[in-house]
Amino acid sequence: xxxxxxxILVTSGFLNLEREALxxxxxxxxxxxxxxxxISSLDAHGLSSTSIGASExxxxxxxxxxxxxxxxxxxALKYAENSMAELxxxxxxxxxxxxxxxxxxxxxxxxxxxxxxxxxLSLSGVKENGTLHKLKVEVDRKGVQIEARRGYFLPKPxxxxx
Numbered sequence: 001x002x003x004x005x006x007x008i009l010v011t012s013g014f015l016n017l018e019r020e021a022l023x024x025x026x027x028x029x030x031x032x033x034x035x036x037x038x039i040s041s042l043d044a045h046g047l048s049s050t051s052i053g054a055s056e057x058x059x060x061x062x063x064x065x066x067x068x069x070x071x072x073x074x075x076a077l078k079y080a081e082n083s084m085a086e087l088x089x090x091x092x093x094x095x096x097x098x099x100x101x102x103x104x105x106x107x108x109x110x111x112x113x114x115x116x117x118x119x120x121l122s123l124s125g126v127k128e129n130g131t132l133h134k135l136k137v138e139v140d141r142k143g144v145q146i147e148a149r150r151g152y153f154l155p156k157p158x159x160x161x162x
Contacts, residue, residue, distance in 0.1 A: 004036060005037045006040065007040070011041075029090035030132070039091045041088045042097075043081050043098070046099065084097070092149035129156060
């Protein structure tokens with residue numbers, strides 16, 4: 001669509017547990033929404049298993065130690081894909097994951113939807129404060145998938161010079 005930009009992020013994930021990384025992710029979502037950019041993500045890791053693979057096992061691991069390492073491995077996978085899911089969700093994009101058919105995933109993310117509806121919203125009475133104004137779009141028809149942004153920004157008015 002005119003004025004609509006789409007970015008497709010292809011990665012096996014990244015950990016962003018530090019506050020600085022989480023803030024950067026939030027700023028990236030804000031910038032994308034302000035710039036009318038939709039971010040879709042494809043997890044290049046493919047089908048995931050939360051259990052430890054044979055190459056990661058050690059003869060020293062057993063019992064509770066094996067269980068803890070398996071839980072750590074599963075949590076690391078989940079955290080690694082959280083950022084990709086949040087970028088897609090926060091900008092109205094899609095997140096393709098836990099699937100080995102990466103070619104069809106990329107095709108799915110790159111294709112335009114079969115039908116598009118553009119909703120218009122009156123902004124009278126909305127504060128121009130540069131913060132996120134949340135949106136919730138619902139339809140009363142079963143079997144319909146909605147892909148919509150979670151909000152929008154209304155920039156602060158420019159300061160007048162005296």
